[in-house]
Amino acid sequence: MSRIEKLIAAMTLAEKLGQLTMTASGYAVTGPVIAGDSTESIKDGTLGNLLNMVGADHVHEMQRLAVEGSRLGIPLLIGLDIIHGHRTLFPVPLAEVASFDPEAWAVTAREAAMEAAADGLAMTFAPMLDVSRDPRWGRGVEGPGEDPWLGMRLAEAKVRGFQGASLNSPDTLAACAKHFCAYGPVTAGREYAAVDVSERTLHEVHLPPFAAAIASGVAAVMPSFTDLCGIPMTVHVRLLRGWLREKHGFDGVIVSDYNAIGELINHGVAADLVEAATLAMKAGVDIDMMADAYRRGLPTAVERGLVTMAEIDAAVRRVLTLKERLGLFDDPYRRGTTPETPAAITNRRRIARDVAARSIVMLKNDGEALPLPAGLRTIAVTGPLANAPAEMGGPWGAAGNTQEHVSVLAGLRNALPNCDILHAAGVATESTETAEIQPAVELCDRAEAVVLCVGEAANMSGEAASRAGLDLPGQQRIFVEAALARAKELGKKVVVVLFCGRPLVVPWLFDKADAVLAAWFLGSEAGNAIADVLTGRVSPGGRTPIAWPRAVGQIPVFFGERPSGRPANPTDHFTSKYLDIPNDPLFPFGHGLTYGRFTLSNLRVSPDRVTERETIEVHVDVKNEGTRAAQETVFLFTHDRVASVTRPLLELRGFGKITLKPGDTGTVHLRVHATELRFLGVEMTPVFEPGEVEIFVGPSADRTRLLKTSVQLVG
């Protein structure tokens, strides 16, 4: 008998339910604390998992209680939301996705895992893979943006990074793909609200990133808080047991979201914790996070014959197997024993700065306002986010020390020691106070260039941070308009650095500012990275992974829309359009400028007739016609012209990068395997249909800038 089977045979029901329970240690509570004090439960073997604990000493202290103080000595599984770093914060996920660099995504996850594991932790509740096309929803900041193909690449990179080569190694974390699934399209962008998406959209948009995570060996999956067409995901038998476990062979741990089993009562599918626990167990949820429903409800459910001991044992087996894979039985203190070297920590900060700089998206740069000209003697750096180190980390700060984050002011002072950098906040991120605006605006008079740092506070995106209006919060618009007007009067250029966990709908600002950088929330090295881009040390290379709307009323606006029978036509009234604004977003998916100026030409594909077994090779020439070296990103989209079901107008199939000096030309090579051109047919099963598939390549999803050719699919 294996170690795990022996343990299961020796366990009481209470001990088994302990292994299926996770409670918060109180370090970073993200919801109501329901399960109470953990210490006694760990000792009596009725609590097997903890979340939200930081510090190797604390982790080891708790581990000792379990291993040395409990009857069976089963080690604890301890996890935390390591979303974009642990102590060193990298850019928030949406920002990092903007770098379009899967290697960087994996590296930051690897670094975060090493840092968190050195702190004793063994699990992260990441990556978040919810495709989001609705910037009102605050949690878009945690995920891949609007596109499922991109979500798949993110899933692979993050799982590889967090879990390393083997979970058994002391510097890895078990990853947890969340939130399964279709959490992004909550009704009207309102957090935790109901979800209604079609079977087609579910399978084409929301499930693929999870399939990629499973194929990459993700250790755990977390169902979302929300329902899907009437069935809360926590009890969704068809998707949890059917799609996840049976169809995709996922045999890892399913951990509920925070109190999600208890919330089944609010959803109205369970009358009490006995029913809630029964439904979740039946659906295959192994660990009850924070509801204490399994410990309180399952004994009665077993007594009543609603749940069998075999079902409970299967869940316990999966949890113990994960602990075994993590090496916790062999050495429960393996994580958190060897402190990290100062060199490792310094190197991590270097990576954080590098990835942060590459995550910045230059949305606008009229008249080459950026980079700032060399030799400036005075710059005004104003706005509520100019000197706000604590805000730079953005939501999900894990164990980051907010005082160690670098502000824009500090970053620019580091970069330009001989420049006089004037500063005043002018206004708070959110307040009604306007008295300080005028003195801050007057700094423009004394400066040669003006940098306005405005946007959302860190806690305005993330969980429970939906917004109905997406303008600058508080009195910031008044401040920005006054500063822009003053600078214009004086003939000075204004650069806006926009901090946000989502696209902000500020067309008025894009209209008037000379240059705008989307800085999202870039983490510990934010200020240095922003200074790198402002001063031209680094050419901005980020591309927005979510369309930037013109108006909130356009949401959701995304490139993968299916065609209309009446496509927009300005001269035909009865076509699919708005009366007041264009259909397209202000900036499409993939938009982002660099300090180079690139032209694309000579798009070619081979072969031009493709069977299902072949790979299409796509090549495009890129020339840097600008005056500075820079990296260009090109995107590859396809469109199936005539199919048995309507196909999205564009489907992302790849992206590539090339760095070119001024005047240089190079070629970007991309590949698409023909199996990727399958789609779900009328019967919702994959089909490969002969016919023409259009191939588009360009610098963004802006159709007017895409080069086009096509291939013939042949049977």
Ligand code: NOJ
């Ligand atoms: C609730 C969030 O929805 C989830 O993403 C997170 O992992 C848990 N809280 C634990 O903090």
